[in-house]
Amino acid sequence: MLKGKTILLGITGGIAAYKAASLCSKLVQKGAKVHVIMTASAKQFITELTLQSLSKQRVFSDTFQERDPSSISHIDLADSADLVLIAPATANIIAKMAHGIADDMLSTVLLAATSTVMVAPAMNVNMYQHPAVQNNLNILAERGIQFIEPGEGLLACGYVGKGRMEEPETIVSCVEAFFERNDKANTGKLAGKKVVITAGGTVERIDPVRYISNDSSGKMGFALARAAKEMGAEVTLVAARTDEQPPRDINVIRVQSADEMYGAVSAVWEDCDILIKAAAVSDYRPKERADTKIKKSGSTMTLELVKTVDILETLGQRKNHQLLIGFAAETGNAEMYAKDKLVRKNLDLIVANDVSVPGAVFGADTNIVSIYDPKGLVEELPLLSKDEVARRVLSVAAERLPEEGL
Template sequence: MTGGIAAYKAAYFIRTLIKNGAQVRVAMTKAAANFITPMTLQTLSRHRVYTDETLIYDDEIVPHIELADWSEIAIVIPATANIIAKIANGIADDFVTSTLLASACPKFVVPAMNEKMLTNKATQRNMERLQADGIHILEPEMGFLAEGYDGKGRLPATEVIFKWLTQKMLQEKTSAGRDLKGKRVLITAGKTIEIIDPVRYITNRSTGKMGYALAQIASERGAEVTLISGPTNLLPPIDVNFIAVKTTAEMAEQVKRYFEKMDIVIMAAAVADYRVEKPATQKIKKNSPNLELKLVKNIDILKSLGQLKTKQFLVGFAAETQNLLENATKKMREKNVDLLVANDVSRQDIGFGSDQNEVTFLRPENKPLLIRKNSKKEIAVQLFDCIDSMERR
């Protein structure tokens, strides 16, 4: 931890790490101790806090080497321009920098500083050096700065930092490696909505969890990911090109915009098949015991892509409540997809709203492949494994 006003936010981040099963030890600079006390961090981490005074060796250990050897990951938060410059140039003039220089574990830097310091050429050059050395850097956010004005340099929210850290750690460890590096992947997710009047709309129960899991795994495996999503309560994965839409027509427009340049396209969104022909411009009043809405068919996005595809590997989803394989196989052929993922949404333990699913992969000229009940992230992994094996043939 280094000396910035965002140090107080780092305390919340430490708590989040511990809640998620991490063992945390804190090393802080002298400047950091001016913003938050070592006692606070010791109480949160349940370990003694390392400061410059800890540099005094005892007979048995060298503290900064002992900490460097103990650590499986090192996170610098908040990272000031000063610490970034020191790390980039191999300076080790206090406990924190000495530990970082001695550490061989993956390193993660979360900058927070004034916008003018952040955009300074020296800081940008130092950050480029860190990235070239394999150190992960989280981009600061726009927001209200300590100086009293809006600018870039604000420390992201704790949940954003934790999600980024988790994703980067998975990238370090994933057995699949970076097999999607150089690939452009387009994924649709969530539901679409169709307006009835200014306060009502037609939609479905999709939460977007499957599509977001696919986007995260694709990013972790090195792909350049574009995620086009209808309304959800989910945070988009870090490092994806995120595009928010509402209606089926809006989703179709954005998919068409990006489709030509893509290598893999996965249509995981649950789009509304119908829309109200003439949405009311004012709220419909309850003046009648009955209300009739005339619905017209929306564009079939997946079918249109099946007609347009050239080099793209096209994946569709089929959410069925009966005759799963029969209906899904028919859809696979009609939509001209390379792979169709069929799932039974009538089951209460999987599908819409659940973190788990059970699906069947349908491929032209191949037997159905059942993927038994598992987390949606694991199903995403197996989906990309399947795509990889099919493309290698």
């Protein structure tokens, strides 16, 4: 998967820089051409000669050390990259990336790079949890930067917690998975397939000016629709109330209530191959809807609610060839609730996220999710843009579709 790929490996000044030697070696062994860029601080932990010997390539660290007068090194490096990988990534380089600072070779290359950038943070647990660092990580995630979440355990500083750079073997696996997902041969994984996606929050009217709804921007559903189309699928998007306009060039069915969404989904259910229910559907609706605005009277108001149709459970009972995928937005114990929902509603996959965690809140451009099937955890994704989460969810789904003719 890495043969013929050019990877820029940025190494910054943390004790985890020693792991970069093993990482570089493993990437080269997999067939990648690795150009190493070191910061001045990184060279306090590991030498250029070590990385040059392992990469079999010149190591870069000085923006002004131009050895070829016919080219500009930081631009050539940026243009050559299929992937930029920063490992370890200190709080300093993360801040520079977030705010566009270019004061050394690595940060200058990062501003010029147009390829995907993947970051493996490494720092003290308190530094990692600092609001400034978390804000910078969110800024980068919203721009599409991909992250390899740090592990938890004993850190070099003596603290125990989250902040340890992932092991080289895990990082290499993440790099391989990235190229597998983005290989041109995979763009047609859903060619000829019909994919139905629900998005947004349903609206249950109390009267003409008031309603019950759920928090949902529709962004995750829209990202899934874009990703499915990119992979060659014929996409139908059933959208309730959303904060943004849906993607262009996609068949959109607009609905308001849970009943309307159920009717729209039922109409396309039999003919679809994959249905992903990313919408936040109201569990209850007012038993009676007033035709005119209810006037204020008294200090309290009683509103009787009745259950709406459980669309996901109903489809789970009716499915035959379809792949049915649900979402579980929780505020704690996400794994337990997601697994229970998957079994109760006869789903093939469920995507769980804790919406109380920074980066995974409603309306954000990022998400942190775990994907489960009836056997357990399929994949745990770090903080990623919703577009990247969508691509990964659909890649997992595509792998589970029956082969043609079977």
